[in-house]
Amino acid sequence: MNPRDLQKMQQQIMKAQQQMAQAQEKMAEDLANMTLEGTAGGGAVTIALSGDYQVRSVKVDPDALDPEDVSGLEDLISAALTDALTKVGEAQEKAQQQMQAAALSGLKLPPGMGI
Numbered sequence: 532m533n534p535r536d537l538q539k540m541q542q543q544i545m546k547a548q549q550q551m552a553q554a555q556e557k558m559a560e561d562l563a564n565m566t567l568e569g570t571a572g573g574g575a576v577t578i579a580l581s582g583d584y585q586v587r588s589v590k591v592d593p594d595a596l597d598p599e600d601v602s603g604l605e606d607l608i609s610a611a612l613t614d615a616l617t618k619v620g621e622a623q624e625k626a627q628q629q630m631q632a633a634a635l636s637g638l639k640l641p642p643g644m645g646i
Contacts, residue, residue, distance in 0.1 A: 554630040559583070562626060569615025576607040580615045582622050 562582030570577045575595035579587040595604055 550633075551630070554633055558626045558630045562623060565622060567615060567618040567622060569611045569613065569618060571607040571610035571614060576604075576611040578608070578611045578615045580619050582619055582626075584616075584619055 563585075565582040566579050566587050567582065568577055568579045572592075572595060575592045577588075577590040579589075581587055589608075591604070591608075595607060597603065
């Protein structure tokens with residue numbers, strides 16, 4: 532590989548790094564602005580989280596309140612939270628994949644160095 536090709540490749544890598552950093556900032560902002568809900572008990576409990584795991588709201592259907600069955604309500608809250616956390620994780624993974632694809636789409640790597 533001649534020095535010009537190497538220099539050009541280094542410039543492309545630097546540009547890709549800058550694009551990745553910008554895409555990562557945008558991804559973090561988009562995730563923070565998104566709301567994902569987890570539910571349990573057919574909607575008896577709903578927990579809304581932002582894409583960066585901040586609790587936005589917790590809603591409990593009054594019919595789910597039974598003083599004789601506190602552990603049942605605790606189970607519903609736990610299940611709704613698990614559902615919401617799963618959805619946030621999936622949204623983050625999808626955003627990460629999209630960010631990487633977008634940032635690296637213009638990078639022309641030599642054969643065998645594809646990502």
